[in-house]
Amino acid sequence: MSAQHFVFLLVKNHTHLTLACATEPLRIANMISGQELYRWSYASEDGVSATASNGSVTLVQHGFGALPPCERLFVIPGLGMTDFITAPLLACLRRAKAGGVAVGALCSGAWILAEAGFLDGMKAAIHWEYHDAFAERFPDVALVRSVFVADERHITASGGTATADLMLHLIEQDHGYDLSIAVSDMMVYAGAREATGEQRISLQSRHGMRNPHVARAIAIMRGALEEPVPPGSIAEDLGISVRQLERLFGRYFNTSPSRYYMELRLDRARNLLLQTEMSVSEIAVACGFQSLGHFARLYRKHFGGPPSSQRGRIA
The missing domain is CATH 1.10.10.60 (Homeodomain-like)
Incomplete structure (x- = not known):
């Protein structure tokens, strides 16, 4: 079985917590299984590095103009996200979609997919802080308060630990419940939520x-x-x-x-x-x-x- 390759598009000021919650479950799944089930790499607009909102700098392997073949692509923005929706970013997403890649979004990334016209008529999740503005800006998207949406063509998660919930869901979907639970245990993450879980405490x-x-x-x-x-x-x-x-x-x-x-x-x-x-x-x-x-x-x-x-x- 060949490893699935995930590419993460890191937008300027992306949320570092979301990035860690996206990649660590994949790393742990590889470690526990003793196999390379997943590979991942990073892309930024300049193809050199990406700076998170907490100041952390991540070196990347790709620019938005030259992505490698991959099974899944997730865009990860963060603070001031609307200021960094650039033509190269939107073009990158549209090329990936046209090429059959499963394109998704984490944290406030659903806004970028909606801006690209990907989400009309679909359910989508976004960080709760953007709910009111998103509903006004994109009335044709069925915004939900769930932690993630995985049953649409474009997967979306609301960021932070909701990203870990989504990754555990994908691991279970790909490789079974037992591995998903083992990864969750290794993360000391006993509170993994289903997609329909609400973002904010009830x-x-x-x-x-x-x-x-x-x-x-x-x-x-x-x-x-x-x-x-x-x-x-x-x-x-x-x-x-x-x-x-x-x-x-x-x-x-x-x-x-x-x-x-x-x-x-x-x-x-x-x-x-x-x-x-x-x-x-x-x-x-x-x-x-x-x-x-x-x-x-x-x-x-x-x-x-x-x-x-x-x-x-x-x-």
């Missing part, structure tokens, strides 16, 4: 509660940030009274359902201000505020400054 875990009404109420709110649903409608959907809904939010969050809902919408507005070039008025509408003045007043009160003061990208 609401129940964060707040130490098991109340299905509260969890469902928040799910309704999160699904209707652009067109807010009145508390009465939420309570009716849950089959409880408004008064009971208010008691539950007072118990678990020390606030009212309306206030909690408002803060969800303001948090989304802040994400869009940081991550996109949408105008403040467009963001206000996208977060369910019909009056720009009302939005600005609430934003200033909540965050201590006007919306315009927090313009910029994630740094």
Whole structure:
């Protein structure tokens, strides 16, 4: 059996944790099996080196213009990712796809694949910090909150340890459950997640509660940030009274359902201000505020400054 060759495209400021979580499971699989099941190499735009967001420098074997034959290719970006989507990078990805290579993305890499037009009509995972901006920028992509998506033509993972989850999944798929578990054990990684695992700790875990009404109420709110649903409608959907809904939010969050809902919408507005070039008025509408003045007043009160003061990208 010949080794599978993985090529990792390292974009400037890529996330070093993601790179380590991508390659170490492959190395350990080789070590445990006593065979070269996997090979991997790195590519950067200049074909010499790539600098991670933590300052680590990785020497690479290839430039974006001359990749070797490979079975899988993953793009790994990181901080300020949108500033480093270059023509050579997109051309490299398109050539690989046209050549039949399985092209995937890690961390914020789904944004780059979406920019190249690869993900329309598909499910995709991206680091949670980019969710709001990604959903606005790429409405034809079915964004999910899962740690990774492996059942589409283009595999995507949300970065960090989610990359290790994906690699363990691929090892199991290629060489069986026993090897995957042995690799996980060697990594002292007992918490490997399935693809459908959520990126962030569940609401129940964060707040130490098991109340299905509260969890469902928040799910309704999160699904209707652009067109807010009145508390009465939420309570009716849950089959409880408004008064009971208010008691539950007072118990678990020390606030009212309306206030909690408002803060969800303001948090989304802040994400869009940081991550996109949408105008403040467009963001206000996208977060369910019909009056720009009302939005600005609430934003200033909540965050201590006007919306315009927090313009910029994630740094």
